[in-house]
Amino acid sequence: xxxxxxxxxxxxxxxxxxxxxxxxxxxxxxxxxxxxxxxxxxxxxxxxxxxxxxxxxxxxxxxxxxxxxxxxxxxxxxxxxxxxxxxxxxxxxxxxxxxxxxxxxxxxx
Amino acid sequence: xxxxxxxxxxxxxxxxxxxxxxxxxxxxxxxxxxxxxxxxxxxxxxxxxxxxxxxxxxxxxxxxxxxxxxxxxxxxxxxxxxxxxxxxxxxxxxxxxxxxxxxxxxxxxxxxxxxxxxxx
Numbered sequence: 001x002x003x004x005x006x007x008x009x010x011x012x013x014x015x016x017x018x019x020x021x022x023x024x025x026x027x028x029x030x031x032x033x034x035x036x037x038x039x040x041x042x043x044x045x046x047x048x049x050x051x052x053x054x055x056x057x058x059x060x061x062x063x064x065x066x067x068x069x070x071x072x073x074x075x076x077x078x079x080x081x082x083x084x085x086x087x088x089x090x091x092x093x094x095x096x097x098x099x100x101x102x103x104x105x106x107x108x109x
Numbered sequence: 110x111x112x113x114x115x116x117x118x119x120x121x122x123x124x125x126x127x128x129x130x131x132x133x134x135x136x137x138x139x140x141x142x143x144x145x146x147x148x149x150x151x152x153x154x155x156x157x158x159x160x161x162x163x164x165x166x167x168x169x170x171x172x173x174x175x176x177x178x179x180x181x182x183x184x185x186x187x188x189x190x191x192x193x194x195x196x197x198x199x200x201x202x203x204x205x206x207x208x209x210x211x212x213x214x215x216x217x218x219x220x221x222x223x224x225x226x227x228x229x
């Protein structure tokens with residue numbers, strides 16, 4: 001049972017912008033803990049996409065951006081591409097340890 | 110190349126035991142805390158366990174506490190997860206992952222995963 005809530009799915013046409021929310025509480029995101037985002041392509045391991053709320057690891061396109069405010073965080077994908085079709089997970093820390101979001105499936109129409 | 114490779118998964122009966130391994134290469138293994146994360150078929154990611162860089166501190170999710178033991182051998186660059194009293198709900202792909210200070214303690218490197226099937 002995750003304490004970070006994400007929408008089950010979002011979709012968009014190629015070239016569009018989509019956003020994924022990650023809603024937590026005062027014991028995790030709201031307590032000041034960083035939020036990280038991972039992309040999981042079908043049949044593969046998760047890959048770090050955004051760390052420390054808004055930083056991109058080397059090699060991650062700048063179409064991906066992250067933000068955090070209060071008890072929530074968001075991942076935005078601009079200029080959506082077919083290869084962005086995947087599951088996306090947020091992750092943070094709570095009083096009892098690391099926690100993952102419920103996950104969001106992004107579909108490119 | 111920085112790499113993590115898991116092994117040891119397989120079919121085990123309920124109540125049985127299994128030991129997973131995660132071989133690290135391409136980085137100074139002994140400098141990093143290491144973690145296990147699992148994913149049940151068709152489900153999301155679940156945090157399982159962690160161990161500090163020198164092995165002196167460990168952490169377990171409530172769902173596995175008392176049944177799983179995390180350990181590491183820095184001389185062999187290998188992380189382990191000893192799983193006991195396995196249940197149907199433990200069936201999942203198990204990933205090992207590295208945490209780096211330079212990425213704000215995010216899981217920056219993941220293995221490819223090893224599947225654990227619990228069934229009679």
